[in-house]
Amino acid sequence: AQTVTQSQPEMSVQEAETVTLSCTYDTSESDYYLFWYKQPPSRQMILVIRQEAYKQQNATENRFSVNFQKAAKSFSLKISDSQLGDAAMYFCAYRRTGNQFYFGTGTSLTVIP
Amino acid sequence: DGGITQSPKYLFRKEGQNVTLSCEQNLNHDAMYWYRQDPGQGLRLIYYSQIVNDFQKGDIAEGYSVSREKKESFPLTVTSAQKNPTAFYLCASSTFGQGEAFFGQGTRLTVV
Numbered sequence: 001a002q003t004v005t006q007s008q009p010e011m012s013v014q015e016a017e018t019v020t021l022s023c024t025y026d027t028s029e030s031d032y033y034l035f036w037y038k039q040p041p042s043r044q045m046i047l048v049i050r051q052e053a054y055k056q057q058n059a060t061e062n063r064f065s066v067n068f069q070k071a072a073k074s075f076s077l078k079i080s081d082s083q084l085g086d087a088a089m090y091f092c093a094y095r096r097t098g099n100q101f102y103f104g105t106g107t108s109l110t111v112i113p
Numbered sequence: 114d115g116g117i118t119q120s121p122k123y124l125f126r127k128e129g130q131n132v133t134l135s136c137e138q139n140l141n142h143d144a145m146y147w148y149r150q151d152p153g154q155g156l157r158l159i160y161y162s163q164i165v166n167d168f169q170k171g172d173i174a175e176g177y178s179v180s181r182e183k184k185e186s187f188p189l190t191v192t193s194a195q196k197n198p199t200a201f202y203l204c205a206s207s208t209f210g211q212g213e214a215f216f217g218q219g220t221r222l223t224v225v
Contacts, residue, residue, distance in 0.1 A: 009153075033211065035213055035214075043201060043218070045203065047213050050212075091155060095211075095213075097210055100146065100158060100161050100171070101146070101205075103148075103156040105154060105155040106155050
C-alpha cells in the first residue's frame, strides 16, 4: 500500500523567512503525481503546488517551490518570504495515475510576526 | 462558477440515527471521493467512485454508505453502525487518471 509520511507535526517560521516542510512517500510505481495542499482555519483544502513524477524539473508557484527527489521518494515544500497568511495545516498527497489519493498526516505551520 | 458544494456545513446526529451528507459538483469530473478528517490523522478515505453507479470502499468504509446515481452527486450516509461519527467530512472530485483533487468546504458532524 502507498503511504505518505510527514515527519514534522508542527513547524514555525519567522515572518519573511524561509521554511521547508518534509514529505516522503512509498511507492513501486514510476508514474504518479504529488501535491501539497494548504488547509487554513476555514478548513477549505487549497492546492498549493503539484508535481508530475515524469518531470525532472521542480515545480514552482510564486513563493512556493518543491524539491522532488524521485529516487529518494522525497517531496519537500519550500515557502520563501513567509507571510502571516501562510499559517495553516499543510498536507502532502500522492496520486497514482488513474487511482485514488493518499494523504500524509499534515504539518501545522505557525508564522511568527 | 465551477466547484464542489457540500451541505450542510454543520450537522448534528442523535444516537441511532442515519444522516446523509450532500456533495454536488459541476466540474464535470468523473471521480468523486469522501474523506474523514480527525485531529492528527490526516485525511482517511471512506469511499470513492470513478463512474456513475460504481463505487469502491476506502480504508474506513464500515458504518458508511454511498450512492452515485448521477455524475454530479455523491451523497454519503453515516449509519447508526458507525460508532464514532463525530468528525469533519470532506468531499472531493477529480478528472479520471490525472490531476489534483478539488475539495468542498466540508461538513462538521457531531453526535449529540
